Amino acid sequence: MSSELTVSQADLDKLNDKDRAELRQFFANEEQRTKIQSQTHALTEVCWKKCVTSNIKSGALDKNEQSCLANCVDRFMDVNIATMRALAALGGRHV
């Protein structure tokens, strides 16, 4: 970690309204970024298994692997969205 001093409660009290608002925006952006990153980690694991099936002979992705990975992400999202829609429809009937 950084060698900088950590921020104390007394420091937080020094924040003016403008900086508080900016920090709220910053946290919202960072949260979105980390969500995307964490989904990317999960998807990479899932799609690697489907797309990188042969022995590794190079550090680069070949054309097939690359298009397979892109298709894998898009189809995963298709299924995700279809599931959400179906669940929403079910919920509408049963709840």
Place this chain on the structure above:
Amino acid sequence: MDSEGVKQAIIRQTREANAQSNARLLIEGINNTCFDKCVPKPGSSLSSSENSCALQCMEKYLAAWNEVNRTYIRRIQHEVGNQQN
């Protein structure tokens, strides 16, 4: 520290913490994936072919991560665009 200094310190520390946890997840993914791929039957030492496989696997995994990230972001933007229409 004034307000600006406190804000900058919080931003810097948050970025550092997030970058660190992203790197940790990436390393975990590489280790699990590439160990599985390159060392199917662990011997008494790591052979040179297992070692070079692991290095190429790491590079490939990073390339795969970037490809997945690019595609995923493109898709999210597409879905958000659809919602707004």
